[in-house]
Amino acid sequence: MIVDTQNFMKFSDEFEARFTEMLTHYPTRRSALVPTLLYAQDEVGALTDEVIAELAQRLDLTELEVRNVISYYSMLTTKPRGKYNVQVCTNIACMLRGGEELLDHCKKKLGIGHKGTTEDGLFSLEEVECIGACSWAPAAQVNYDFHENLTNAKMDELLDEYKKKGTQ
Amino acid sequence: MATLVSHPDEVRVISKRFGQGATEIERYLQLDGYKAVQKALGMGADAIVNEVKNSGLRGRGGAGFSTGMKWSFVPKQSAKPKYVLCNGDESEPGTCKDRLIFEHDPHAVIEGVMIAALAVGSHIGYIYIRGEYRYLSVIMQKAIKDAYAKGFLGKNIFSSGYDLDIHWHGGAGAYEVGEESALMESLEGKRGIPRIRPPFPAVVGLWGGPTVINNAETLAAVPHIILGGADWYAKLGTPKNGGTRLFCLSGNLNKPGVYELPMGYNLKKMIYEVGGGISNGRGLKAVVPGGSSTPVLLPEEIDVAMDFDSVAKAGSMLGSGGVVVLDDTTCIVKFALRTMKFYRHESCGWCIPCREGTDWLEKTLTRFHAGAGLKKDIDNIYYLAENMLGKTFCPLGDAAAMPTMAFVKKFREEFEDHLDGKPCPFERTGAAERQPVLA
Numbered sequence: 001m002i003v004d005t006q007n008f009m010k011f012s013d014e015f016e017a018r019f020t021e022m023l024t025h026y027p028t029r030r031s032a033l034v035p036t037l038l039y040a041q042d043e044v045g046a047l048t049d050e051v052i053a054e055l056a057q058r059l060d061l062t063e064l065e066v067r068n069v070i071s072y073y074s075m076l077t078t079k080p081r082g083k084y085n086v087q088v089c090t091n092i093a094c095m096l097r098g099g100e101e102l103l104d105h106c107k108k109k110l111g112i113g114h115k116g117t118t119e120d121g122l123f124s125l126e127e128v129e130c131i132g133a134c135s136w137a138p139a140a141q142v143n144y145d146f147h148e149n150l151t152n153a154k155m156d157e158l159l160d161e162y163k164k165k166g167t168q
Numbered sequence: 169m170a171t172l173v174s175h176p177d178e179v180r181v182i183s184k185r186f187g188q189g190a191t192e193i194e195r196y197l198q199l200d201g202y203k204a205v206q207k208a209l210g211m212g213a214d215a216i217v218n219e220v221k222n223s224g225l226r227g228r229g230g231a232g233f234s235t236g237m238k239w240s241f242v243p244k245q246s247a248k249p250k251y252v253l254c255n256g257d258e259s260e261p262g263t264c265k266d267r268l269i270f271e272h273d274p275h276a277v278i279e280g281v282m283i284a285a286l287a288v289g290s291h292i293g294y295i296y297i298r299g300e301y302r303y304l305s306v307i308m309q310k311a312i313k314d315a316y317a318k319g320f321l322g323k324n325i326f327s328s329g330y331d332l333d334i335h336w337h338g339g340a341g342a343y344e345v346g347e348e349s350a351l352m353e354s355l356e357g358k359r360g361i362p363r364i365r366p367p368f369p370a371v372v373g374l375w376g377g378p379t380v381i382n383n384a385e386t387l388a389a390v391p392h393i394i395l396g397g398a399d400w401y402a403k404l405g406t407p408k409n410g411g412t413r414l415f416c417l418s419g420n421l422n423k424p425g426v427y428e429l430p431m432g433y434n435l436k437k438m439i440y441e442v443g444g445g446i447s448n449g450r451g452l453k454a455v456v457p458g459g460s461s462t463p464v465l466l467p468e469e470i471d472v473a474m475d476f477d478s479v480a481k482a483g484s485m486l487g488s489g490g491v492v493v494l495d496d497t498t499c500i501v502k503f504a505l506r507t508m509k510f511y512r513h514e515s516c517g518w519c520i521p522c523r524e525g526t527d528w529l530e531k532t533l534t535r536f537h538a539g540a541g542l543k544k545d546i547d548n549i550y551y552l553a554e555n556m557l558g559k560t561f562c563p564l565g566d567a568a569a570m571p572t573m574a575f576v577k578k579f580r581e582e583f584e585d586h587l588d589g590k591p592c593p594f595e596r597t598g599a600a601e602r603q604p605v606l607a
Contacts, residue, residue, distance in 0.1 A: 022335075025294075025333075025335040025337075027249075027375050028356065028357070028375065030356065030357035030358075031355060031356050031357045032357065033357035033358075034299075034337075034338065034339060034340050034354055034355075034357060035299075035337060035338035035339075035340070037340060038299055038338060038340045059357070068359060069357065069358060069359055072342065072359040072360060072516070073299070073339070073340035073341045073342050073360075074340075074341035074342060074513075075299045075300065075340045075341030076340050076341070090506070091261045091460075091506065091510055092261050092262065092419075092456070092460055092492055092503065092506055092507060092510075093261060093262055093418035093419055093490075093492055095503075095506050096418075096419045096420055096492070096493075096494060096495075096498065097419070097420070129259070129261070129343065129510055129513060129514065130259055130260070130261040130262075130263075130343075130460075130510070131300050132258050132259065132263065132264045132266075132267050132298070132300065132301065133170070133264055133267075134261065134262050134263065134264045134416055134418035134424075134490060134492070135170070135264050135416050135417060135418045135424045135425045135426050136170055136171060136264075136424070137418060137419075137424070141300065144300075144302035144303060145303075146170070146303075148170065148171070149171075
């Protein structure tokens with residue numbers, strides 16, 4: 001394979017170190033794809049055409065093969081989300097303890113629907129499937145942070161805190 | 169960080185180091201860490217497999233297959249490398265136990281993978297953690313790094329001449345990937361589409377090499393079995409159901425939480441004593457005993473020992489240990505709908521009975537719950553589900569069908585209550601419109 005090192009997209013040093021190391025973990029380069037996509041998305045904000053082309057080249061894949069994988073995994077996205085992605089679980093254990101009401105509350109408070117993003121780009125909202133917080137329901141994740149045993153009032157506080165953090 | 173709970177009936181084996189700071193390798197070593205793997209190095213492969221077989225340890229992911237037996241299927245000689253794969257893609261609704269293990273005792277999982285590798289003659293293991301559990305991936309990556317730094321992993325572990333590498337791997341959101349063959353596809357960098365079996369992973373798995381795949385909780389139990397002995401572990405549980413397991417109590421309970429109880433612990437006692445009874449002074453309507461894919465039990469059916477065989481005899485499954493409790497204000501049609509919405513969302517679409525079945529079932533249940541159901545729909549729901557059973561590449565089709573059939577069978581009257589344009593008798597929020605989750 002001829003590698004055009006001139007056109008490599010640059011990610012953070014941490015990303016590059018992890019990526020280089022990860023390639024040594026598997027007999028095929030492709031195996032590093034799924035976690036690498038998620039780490040790339042975390043840095044860039046979305047799996048843009050540029051990121052897809054870059055990772056396809058690095059892992060000896062076609063862009064179509066990469067897109068094929070992206071469309072399968074629910075956390076991966078080609079469109080940017082808000083700075084804080086509020087993911088409310090409404091699956092059975094959360095539903096029994098008010099997960100749906102919590103989601104409705106977020107919709108009203110943020111003025112957006114499922115998979116919507118606020119105009120200022122600060123928040124996006126998502127109804128998600130079980131996040132593994134059943135015994136502490138209802139639960140939500142804001143980006144990767146878990147928030148459990150939630151109520152509407154606690155959610156308000158939380159969103160206000162994130163808003164403050166995001167606009168500072 | 170998930171809150172820890174406790175109850176006097178708990179028998180702490182897997183959760184023994186929870187809250188003890190065992191994520192730090194020095195602390196883990198103080199708490200008998202990495203002693204089991206050193207013992208296993210002196211035992212030899214066959215003795216390890218026999219010990220685990222005799223302990224009665226059965227897969228904690230849900231299938232309940234004998235772990236030692238699974239290991240014994242791996243061929244001794246293999247031209248291709250053999251692999252051990254730890255399944256930490258925990259995503260069965262109602263299940264939140266592996267999360268606690270990774271959070272509090274990551275080295276126990278590493279040690280379990282090491283012992284499994286010794287048992288089958290593998291020199292490389294992977295610990296796959298779902299993408300949503302990023303903070304746990306951080307913990308696990310550090311734990312693996314620390315184990316390498318100590319010389320416990322890599323070349324010539326514990327000066328035994330045995331080489332063993334273990335790596336972290338992460339997912340990116342997919343329930344289906346928790347199925348073993350889809351898990352391997354995901355690790356190979358592909359969509360999580362299941363593989364047809366046979367050949368089974370023990371013969372042809374990751375990159376075509378023999379592969380042992382075990383749930384994180386199963387592997388975390390292994391070091392305790394090696395140190396405490398098969399007899400001790402087997403006696404904690406019931407015949408053929410050795411040990412303890414982490415039960416995830418959720419739903420309408422006063423004290424939901426993850427409790428470690430002996431296999432065979434009575435379900436009724438688990439709900440009313442350990443779980444503190446039904447919340448808000450309400451009555452019990454039903455229990456989903458082992459994660460969303462297990463058939464629902466009625467209040468008169470819960471006087472049952474929570475082990476794989478007893479729950480099967482009661483017409484359900486012990487599954488993943490996720491006990492979801494429904495109070496008497498819960499609409500079963502709505503609960504069935506929410507369950508199906510999940511399976512429709514997670515169906516990978518590879519085989520038709522699952523892809524079409526979950527979609528039709530969700531549509532029918534949606535219409536039904538909204539008050540536009542027809543009497544024949546009730547039988548249709550059952551018929552559709554029944555015709556998914558056993559007709560798919562992987563158990564996701566079964567997982568969607570089994571609970572649905574039980575809901576119809578056990579709550580037919582409640583389905584009938586939704587007929588003739590009547591609004592849902594339990595509707596609390598008034599928002600019954602379909603909220604699609606599809607991307």
